[in-house]
Amino acid sequence: MTATPAAGPDICLTGLSKHYGPFKALDNVHLTVAPGEFLTLLGPSGSGKSTLLMALAGFVEPTRGDITVGGRSVVALAPEKRDFGVVFQGYALFPHMSVADNVGYPLKIRRLPKPEIAARVKEALALVQLDHLAKRNPKQLSGGQQQRVALARALVFSPEILLLDEPMGALDKKLRGDLQMELRQLHRKLGRTFVNVTHDQEEAMAMSDRIAIMRAGRIEQVGAPRDLYDMPETRFVADFLGKSNFLEGRVRQADAEIAVVETADGMIRHAQRGLVLRAGDDALLALRPQKIGLGGDGADNELPAVVETAIFLGTHAEITARTGSGLVLGINLAIDRAEALPDEGTGVTLTFGAASTTAVRDD
Amino acid sequence: MQSRRSPGFWLLITLVWIVVGFLLAPMFITVPISLTPTRFVSMPDGEYSLRHYETVFTGDAWLGPLGDSAMVGIGATLIATFVGGAAAIGLWRIGGRAARIIGVLALMPMIVPPIVTALALSRAWVTLGLFDTVIGVILSHAILGMPFVFMTTSAALEGLDPRIVEAARSLGAGPFRVVRDVIVPNVRAGLVTGGLFAFMISWDEIIVTLFVSSRSVFTLPRKIWSDIRDNLDPAVAAVSTLMIVATLVAATLYLARDLLRARTGATR
Numbered sequence: 001m002t003a004t005p006a007a008g009p010d011i012c013l014t015g016l017s018k019h020y021g022p023f024k025a026l027d028n029v030h031l032t033v034a035p036g037e038f039l040t041l042l043g044p045s046g047s048g049k050s051t052l053l054m055a056l057a058g059f060v061e062p063t064r065g066d067i068t069v070g071g072r073s074v075v076a077l078a079p080e081k082r083d084f085g086v087v088f089q090g091y092a093l094f095p096h097m098s099v100a101d102n103v104g105y106p107l108k109i110r111r112l113p114k115p116e117i118a119a120r121v122k123e124a125l126a127l128v129q130l131d132h133l134a135k136r137n138p139k140q141l142s143g144g145q146q147q148r149v150a151l152a153r154a155l156v157f158s159p160e161i162l163l164l165d166e167p168m169g170a171l172d173k174k175l176r177g178d179l180q181m182e183l184r185q186l187h188r189k190l191g192r193t194f195v196n197v198t199h200d201q202e203e204a205m206a207m208s209d210r211i212a213i214m215r216a217g218r219i220e221q222v223g224a225p226r227d228l229y230d231m232p233e234t235r236f237v238a239d240f241l242g243k244s245n246f247l248e249g250r251v252r253q254a255d256a257e258i259a260v261v262e263t264a265d266g267m268i269r270h271a272q273r274g275l276v277l278r279a280g281d282d283a284l285l286a287l288r289p290q291k292i293g294l295g296g297d298g299a300d301n302e303l304p305a306v307v308e309t310a311i312f313l314g315t316h317a318e319i320t321a322r323t324g325s326g327l328v329l330g331i332n333l334a335i336d337r338a339e340a341l342p343d344e345g346t347g348v349t350l351t352f353g354a355a356s357t358t359a360v361r362d363d
Numbered sequence: 364m365q366s367r368r369s370p371g372f373w374l375l376i377t378l379v380w381i382v383v384g385f386l387l388a389p390m391f392i393t394v395p396i397s398l399t400p401t402r403f404v405s406m407p408d409g410e411y412s413l414r415h416y417e418t419v420f421t422g423d424a425w426l427g428p429l430g431d432s433a434m435v436g437i438g439a440t441l442i443a444t445f446v447g448g449a450a451a452i453g454l455w456r457i458g459g460r461a462a463r464i465i466g467v468l469a470l471m472p473m474i475v476p477p478i479v480t481a482l483a484l485s486r487a488w489v490t491l492g493l494f495d496t497v498i499g500v501i502l503s504h505a506i507l508g509m510p511f512v513f514m515t516t517s518a519a520l521e522g523l524d525p526r527i528v529e530a531a532r533s534l535g536a537g538p539f540r541v542v543r544d545v546i547v548p549n550v551r552a553g554l555v556t557g558g559l560f561a562f563m564i565s566w567d568e569i570i571v572t573l574f575v576s577s578r579s580v581f582t583l584p585r586k587i588w589s590d591i592r593d594n595l596d597p598a599v600a601a602v603s604t605l606m607i608v609a610t611l612v613a614a615t616l617y618l619a620r621d622l623l624r625a626r627t628g629a630t631r
Binding site for chain 2: 057058059078079080082083084085086088089090092093094095096105106109110150153154157
């Protein structure tokens with residue numbers, strides 16, 4: 001999982017809940033984070049991901065449930081006793097201190113001798129490539145530089161666990177990409193546990209060993225990015241992590257390999273995996289836009305449709321097409337050859353394999 | 364970049380100076396009066412003397428009240444700054460509607476007419492045995508000065524990211540250490556400004572002082588007030604002149620420091 005052998009404690013959340021009156025910010029959350037793992041809490045705003053991180057950091061007192069680190073409960077521990085590095089939204093650098101003093105502050109509190117503080121500050125700033133800006137004031141730094149100072153400050157006292165609350169939130173897209181790579185490399189180099197919060201699915205996919213998708217105070221699904229993308233368990237996950245088309249229907253017949261689902265647009269053959277469909281069940285099939293082709297012979301499924309929009313985007317084309325029943329499907333078409341884009345308003349046949357659909361739970 | 368000023372501009376400038384002169388001129392009448400050689404209040408008639416300054420600086424008649432005022436002022440400033448600053452910081456941390464309501468309460472001593480405060484404190488201090496004690500007067504003045512510290516500190520906190528408190532705690536600082544290391548350094552300007560306000564309010568406070576003290580605590584405004592009632596001694600003018608000079612010196616130093624800072628800031 002990481003280059004450096006993973007050491008340190010694991011984090012265990014059991015039945016964690018936080019209620020604000022009738023509102024459940026966290027609702028019976030169970031989660032285990034392995035030592036050295038890079039875990040991202042991903043969800044829309046209000047899904048409880050920041051509350052969960054702040055509960056870990058000690059700033060939100062859970063209504064119920066327990067948090068253990070290395071087997072020991074930390075719920076009763078004040079934030080300053082937990083020894084976690086935290087990178088806050090907006091970085092929260094101390095405006096009255098220089099960059100070096102900001103980074104040295106946790107060491108000063110731990111009463112390290114001055115020469116050692118200076119040496120470790122230098123080391124931490126070198127780690128984020130900011131050693132030349134040690135004497136600057138935080139206000140004189142760009143957003144990306146401030147983010148790195150916050151990172152150095154959270155890492156300088158060698159915490160075993162680093163918590164990141166939307167660390168890229170305030171940065172522009174290009175910079176975000178660069179910093180994602182850096183953060184990932186830093187994680188590999190240090191071999192510490194990182195718990196990251198974001199609403200940006202690309203960021204989550206790019207950096208994490210595992211992603212926990214949150215919704216309405218609960219964890220919807222946890223897994224490696226690839227597994228979550230290929231095998232979403234619910235409609236929410238299928239739609240939140242990448243785009244999906246959804247086909248609704250009833251299972252007509254099913255065996256161990258193939259289920260045939262009757263939809264408003266005809267029968268759809270679905271290769272069984274994950275959630276098992278039985279004859280008579282209501283079924284919801286998720287279908288990624290890039291799994292749909294136009295025309296071609298021998299496909300398991302064919303759906304006649306009319307092209308509504310067709311947009312050329314360089315690497316691919318985005319097409320929307322309406323089926324006979326009025327269902328609008330999104331299609332991502334790779335354009336590798338000088339393939340002609342269908343005109344808007346023309347009839348096409350949408351094709352996809354039986355293994356392209358994923359059965360998900362509706363919610 | 365020179366632009367021609369319109370006649371309206373010059374008219375405005377002239378008017379401004381007339382108003383300023385009108386407001387400030389009476390203040391400076393005390394300067395010649397303080398230099399009169401006579402024993403009664405009069406304009407000096409070609410002859411000048413420093414005898415009234417001598418009166419101020421010798422004996423207890425004026426040095427006593429000056430000392431009392433300084434002691435009360437410093438004590439009241441310290442208490443007002445501590446309480447007002449702590450209240451502002453605490454409410455900033457709590458936030459929300461409760462904090463806003465309590466914030467209005469903290470401003471009450473400034474809103475309530477001084478005579479009401481004076482009456483209330485006078486009764487309370489008699490009951491508590493604080494009437495006509497230095498502590499009693501200091502507490503009274505601290506109550507009057509506290510809202511100003513509260514206001515200036517609250518204003519300074521407005522621009523501060525509340526997350527720096529959580530950041531400091533995550534780095535290992537306990538709640539009190541956070542106040543000392545992170546909050547106070549960032550609101551120092553607000554605390555100092557509020558403290559100066561509190562000191563100035565104490566320094567020329569007379570209404571409440573009259574109600575909570577009689578003989579043993581005798582502040583400078585009280586001495587001036589009773590002197591003017593009993594006998595018109597030009598020493599009052601000398602004290603006034605000294606206060607004007609002190610104010611001018613302080614203001615000049617402050618402006619000079621600001622200018623210097625702007626200059627060095629510009630060259631950096």
